[in-house]
Amino acid sequence: MHFKFKNIQYLFILVLLVSSKYMVHAQQLEPAQATIKHEKSSRACWVVRVDPEPKTLKKAWKDYLERNYNFRIDGIGFLANKDLLSAEQVKLPVLSATPVYFYTHIVENSTGSEMKVFAADQHKNYYSDRHQPDKFMELRDILENFLKVYLPQYHQEIINDTQQEVAQLTKETTKLEEEIAENAEKIEALTSEIEDMKVETEDTKAKLDKAKLKLEKRKARLERRRTQLLD
Numbered sequence: 638m639h640f641k642f643k644n645i646q647y648l649f650i651l652v653l654l655v656s657s658k659y660m661v662h663a664q665q666l667e668p669a670q671a672t673i674k675h676e677k678s679s680r681a682c683w684v685v686r687v688d689p690e691p692k693t694l695k696k697a698w699k700d701y702l703e704r705n706y707n708f709r710i711d712g713i714g715f716l717a718n719k720d721l722l723s724a725e726q727v728k729l730p731v732l733s734a735t736p737v738y739f740y741t742h743i744v745e746n747s748t749g750s751e752m753k754v755f756a757a758d759q760h761k762n763y764y765s766d767r768h769q770p771d772k773f774m775e776l777r778d779i780l781e782n783f784l785k786v787y788l789p790q791y792h793q794e795i796i797n798d799t800q801q802e803v804a805q806l807t808k809e810t811t812k813l814e815e816e817i818a819e820n821a822e823k824i825e826a827l828t829s830e831i832e833d834m835k836v837e838t839e840d841t842k843a844k845l846d847k848a849k850l851k852l853e854k855r856k857a858r859l860e861r862r863r864t865q866l867l868d
Contacts, residue, residue, distance in 0.1 A: 688791070
């Protein structure tokens, strides 16, 4: 039983490692140029495809921007979970000395989430490889730095959770194995006791039969003596 579980445990870990390798290859970790329809026009953006599901990714992105760039993006939070997250006329010195419009579009896809990031200056001129390309590249760096920080943490949490599950399963399996072994010992002891009782019963029956026979003989002898006395 214990040997079987060890095989299952090793197989489980192997599947986890293979799955992790697959997930890394399935993700598009390098931001690529793309477009998105926004306010009735096509806007240049950076896109990535990653494993975390949309809501988890949105919350992590919101926390990252608040912590590192000191601005709040709206659309995710208490009773809110929009596809388009926005921060309008915020101070973001790495992009501009004047207020900017900052947008992120996150939706579910076949591997997890598709994430698109785009922005515009205070006049609503959207950054692209043609309009302020240096700012457009800076936008890419913001996204890429986030992925470098967040994704390792995300996958480490999955590994930690899986290890805890394996530890719990190991503990439960060990307990079950001990119970099975204990019950087997009880069954063996009871089987032996039953066999002893069978032998003892047979002996008792033999003694009873012998006692009955002896009693019958004594009754017969007593009856003969009684008859002799009457004669």
